[in-house]
Amino acid sequence: MQTKGSPSCCCSFEDYNLTTEWLLNHTSQRPKVAVICGSGLGLLADGAANKQTFRYQDIPNFPVSTVAGHEGCLVFGTIEDTSCVFMQGHFHLYEGYSLCQVTFPVRIFKLMGVETVLVTNASGAICPDYKVGDIMIIKDHINLPGFAGQHPLFGPNDERFGTRFPCMSDAYSKDLRRLAGQVCSELGCSGFLREGVYCMVSGPNFETIAEARMLQVLGCDSVGMSTVPEVTVAKHCGLRVLGLSLITNMVSLDYSREEKVNHDEVLQIGKMRAEVLQRVVTELISRCSINTH
Ligand SMILES: O=P(O)(O)O[C@@H]1C[C@H](O)[C@@H](CO)O1
Numbered sequence: 001m002q003t004k005g006s007p008s009c010c011c012s013f014e015d016y017n018l019t020t021e022w023l024l025n026h027t028s029q030r031p032k033v034a035v036i037c038g039s040g041l042g043l044l045a046d047g048a049a050n051k052q053t054f055r056y057q058d059i060p061n062f063p064v065s066t067v068a069g070h071e072g073c074l075v076f077g078t079i080e081d082t083s084c085v086f087m088q089g090h091f092h093l094y095e096g097y098s099l100c101q102v103t104f105p106v107r108i109f110k111l112m113g114v115e116t117v118l119v120t121n122a123s124g125a126i127c128p129d130y131k132v133g134d135i136m137i138i139k140d141h142i143n144l145p146g147f148a149g150q151h152p153l154f155g156p157n158d159e160r161f162g163t164r165f166p167c168m169s170d171a172y173s174k175d176l177r178r179l180a181g182q183v184c185s186e187l188g189c190s191g192f193l194r195e196g197v198y199c200m201v202s203g204p205n206f207e208t209i210a211e212a213r214m215l216q217v218l219g220c221d222s223v224g225m226s227t228v229p230e231v232t233v234a235k236h237c238g239l240r241v242l243g244l245s246l247i248t249n250m251v252s253l254d255y256s257r258e259e260k261v262n263h264d265e266v267l268q269i270g271k272m273r274a275e276v277l278q279r280v281v282t283e284l285i286s287r288c289s290i291n292t293h
């Protein structure tokens with residue numbers, strides 16, 4: 001596999017197979033659900049039993065995490081009867097990875113037999129009604145880097161994974177969104193639960209005020225630097241997807257605002273909501289297997 005920064009797909013089917021075989025030979029778990037933990041949300045794996053952990057650096061072909069709040073571990077475990085895999089830390093374009101590398105684990109999960117992917121992230125609120133600490137069920141997304149030619153499915157299409165022109169109008173499973181809403185209200189989260197549109201920008205800088213205003217006009221409720229490539233690749237290869245975004249800060253839409261967002265604040269809000277998010281994720285997974293596509 002090529003290293004950082006390749007413009008289109010740099011991973012061959014053999015690369016994916018090699019990593020899949022390695023993992024299948026090193027764990028007896030056969031995960032059905034994969035959870036991708038966003039910034040500061042690695043604790044989501046704590047609800048699993050029978051855990052087995054691999055560091056990314058020890059897994060052949062796996063990228064490594066370079067950002068604070070991303071532990072860089074793949075954790076296998078079980079929640080009730082469901083075998084799961086958790087990514088404690090995921091990869092970003094701004095780290096210098098190609099989108100093929102960013103999304104590499106998703107295809108590994110597919111080859112391992114995963115059927116459902118639960119993506120989580122930290123994002124800033126564009127919608128002025130949102131509050132810090134809100135949990136937003138992702139209803140839809142805007143792939144801003146994709147508009148500019150940074151797309152994970154660029155290059156020759158491998159039909160073994162999916163079609164050349166995947167439909168994205170139903171990227172986030174309606175059934176899973178409904179289930180997430182139910183679980184959140186049963187767990188007492190209705191007061192800080194939202195459903196909205198997530199927009200990906202490449203980062204690493206946070207938005208200028210003019211950019212934030214543009215995103216608001218475009219219909220975005222929140223903005224972050226991840227998730228969309230993973231969801232696109234997951235949908236391409238037929239996985240069903242649920243996305244949960246933790247609102248960690250309000251994005252400035254006004255030149256008079258004095259607050260300045262920073263990554264430490266993002267991680268701090270992650271810590272504040274980690275426990276409740278963990279309960280939501282654990283409950284969702286335990287009910288996932290009895291809810292079909
Ligand atoms: O990895 P996610 O998308 O959860 O984290 C967001 C985007 C940046 O990585 C980081 C900025 O604080 O938070």
Ligand SMILES: Nc1nc2[nH]cnc2c(=O)[nH]1
Nearest residue numbers: 122123124223224225266
């Ligand atoms: N682009 C972007 N990413 C974020 N991740 C967490 N907060 C933010 C934000 O305000 N903007």
